[in-house]
Amino acid sequence: ISKPESRLYMSFISVAFISLLIGGLMGLLQTLVRSGKFTLPFGIDYYQVLTVHGVILGLVLTTFFIVGFHLAAMGKTVGISEQQLRVAWIGFWMMFFGTAMAATTILLGEASVLYTFYAPLRAHPVFYIGLALVIVGSWIVGFVNWHQLAVWKKAHPGKKSPLLAFMVTINTLMWFIASLGVAVAVLVQFIPWSLGYAETINVLLSRTLFWYFGHPLVYFWLLPAYMAWYVMIPKIIGGKIFSDSLARMSFVLFLFFSIPVGFHHQLTEPGIDPTWKFIQVTLTMMVVIPSLMTAFSLFATFEITGRRKGAKGLFGWFKKLPWKDVRFLAPFIGMLAFIPGGIGGIINASHQMNSLIHNTIWVTGHFHLTVATTVMLTFFGISYWLIPHLRGRKLTPQINRLGIIQAIIWTVGMTIMSGAMHIAGLLGAPRRSSYSEYAGGDQVTEWIGYQMAQAIGGTILFIGIILMVYIFIKLTFFAPKGEEEFPIAEEEEDAEPTPAWFENWKMWIGITIVLILAAYTIPVIDIIQHSPLGSKPFDFPIGR
Ligand code: HAS
Numbered sequence: 001i002s003k004p005e006s007r008l009y010m011s012f013i014s015v016a017f018i019s020l021l022i023g024g025l026m027g028l029l030q031t032l033v034r035s036g037k038f039t040l041p042f043g044i045d046y047y048q049v050l051t052v053h054g055v056i057l058g059l060v061l062t063t064f065f066i067v068g069f070h071l072a073a074m075g076k077t078v079g080i081s082e083q084q085l086r087v088a089w090i091g092f093w094m095m096f097f098g099t100a101m102a103a104t105t106i107l108l109g110e111a112s113v114l115y116t117f118y119a120p121l122r123a124h125p126v127f128y129i130g131l132a133l134v135i136v137g138s139w140i141v142g143f144v145n146w147h148q149l150a151v152w153k154k155a156h157p158g159k160k161s162p163l164l165a166f167m168v169t170i171n172t173l174m175w176f177i178a179s180l181g182v183a184v185a186v187l188v189q190f191i192p193w194s195l196g197y198a199e200t201i202n203v204l205l206s207r208t209l210f211w212y213f214g215h216p217l218v219y220f221w222l223l224p225a226y227m228a229w230y231v232m233i234p235k236i237i238g239g240k241i242f243s244d245s246l247a248r249m250s251f252v253l254f255l256f257f258s259i260p261v262g263f264h265h266q267l268t269e270p271g272i273d274p275t276w277k278f279i280q281v282t283l284t285m286m287v288v289i290p291s292l293m294t295a296f297s298l299f300a301t302f303e304i305t306g307r308r309k310g311a312k313g314l315f316g317w318f319k320k321l322p323w324k325d326v327r328f329l330a331p332f333i334g335m336l337a338f339i340p341g342g343i344g345g346i347i348n349a350s351h352q353m354n355s356l357i358h359n360t361i362w363v364t365g366h367f368h369l370t371v372a373t374t375v376m377l378t379f380f381g382i383s384y385w386l387i388p389h390l391r392g393r394k395l396t397p398q399i400n401r402l403g404i405i406q407a408i409i410w411t412v413g414m415t416i417m418s419g420a421m422h423i424a425g426l427l428g429a430p431r432r433s434s435y436s437e438y439a440g441g442d443q444v445t446e447w448i449g450y451q452m453a454q455a456i457g458g459t460i461l462f463i464g465i466i467l468m469v470y471i472f473i474k475l476t477f478f479a480p481k482g483e484e485e486f487p488i489a490e491e492e493e494d495a496e497p498t499p500a501w502f503e504n505w506k507m508w509i510g511i512t513i514v515l516i517l518a519a520y521t522i523p524v525i526d527i528i529q530h531s532p533l534g535s536k537p538f539d540f541p542i543g544r
Helices: 003-034 046-077 082-107 125-155 163-194 203-236 244-257 274-308 316-320 326-349 351-357 361-391 397-426 442-478 505-530
Strands: none
Touching (some): 003 046, 003 361, 046 082, 082 125, 125 163, 163 244, 203 274, 203 326, 274 326, 274 351, 274 505, 326 361, 361 397, 397 442
């Protein structure tokens, strides 16, 4: 790998790990405050800390890691030119300065609006401008990725695109279409409102535009993990990809069904006709299918590989998996966590059950299993080979051992914290609240023990973060020089050939747009007509 490439990809990944440290510390503070045994010093506001945590981990860490990983995957499979590198740097610096602007406003207490930042909470205009820069910067890198594939296809007429490049293209397409929603909200609603040009804001529209973006956002996090599961894990375990076509189909289904489902975050909201909620919940159940396909394909890969290595009996293949290789173990724990995580998602999406868990800390438990365990442990798993690969170093047995310890610490901490969140949520404990006795009451006393458990889990997780950052520094600067493989598996010989129509991008984008228009046009018209700009203002002072 060339030095300029390595420098670019490492810049993205380094921002992600710095974010992990800062955001993780905020997470620890939150669990301590919620335990009731600790108050924030210097008059720091709970919501300021919560906003740093959500924005830095949910938006900054993820986007920087993913964009860096996308670039590395494209560079490896289809190549990158000097000019493309230069343009990608522009994207990096826009994202970097955008992050710095948004972070400054949060630290000054001018943007305690949480990572979901929809109205009526209002931030300083610089916060929104910073976010817009992050999004536009990520688009620029996305355009570079598409250009990389186009150049490759021109040089290889009639050939199917490499699987990894196909997957990156789907994820960047989904990201682009989804973030158009939040870009509209930022440009048309938030910036004029925060600058004082518009006195009021259509709250429901801002929430709807946010969730149009917010749900595909979670798949933008998930799909790079799926890339590692489909393409890298088979190689790491000494096997092959079960089916190239199945993997491509599952990604295409994510493109179709990730976006027209945002209403499942708004099931309790008045102002949206229940018919449209029903339609979007049905589409949500469709987006479960590509995950079930992924689970099926992974089991197939594990079993076929194990049997090839001589495994006997129904589950003998299980013993043949490389348990002592952290490049496998960390993502594998992520897969395991996704079983309860996914089940929780299906519960959330079911309207009646949603009314029990909505706005409780159950939801926080759900996303700490999905994004903070499934996705993060897979990102850690990727880091163990990607960072030494980029830095011309080796993953030593000693760092591998530390990685295994890290994965175990993470699992223990998250099981305690997320488990306690799920149970407390079912007992009615609200999310997004600092410690309160709510004027007493039997139900409230039931939550206290679980809040203590969350603080214990949070503390263990923070130890896991320190260890991970230590491993990152070690892999980047101190591991011995050498070569680490970028693992890309081949497909099974007897798999059906991938049909050529998978490259029909116009068809995929066309179907996606039709689904979005079908799910959103009428309800959005309704929202605008029944609650036009100039309706009841929710004028909170800036910074609250
Ligand atoms: Fe979710 C709320 C529904 C998946 C993240 N979700 C959130 C929020 C976040 C989030 C951040 O319908 C909070 C937003 C906020 O701040 O308000 N979610 C779903 C559904 C799925 C789902 C249906 N969520 C995710 C993923 C996330 C994520 C992935 C991040 C990465 N979620 C909801 C709903 C809400 C929600 C509602 C709103 C709740 C409310 O009221 O506020 C599905 O995609 C899940 C499908 C997954 C599966 C699992 C497949 C299992 C696999 C692993 C196989 C394992 C193997 C290893 C092979 C069906 C692929 C096993 C080996 C052995 C040997 C055993």
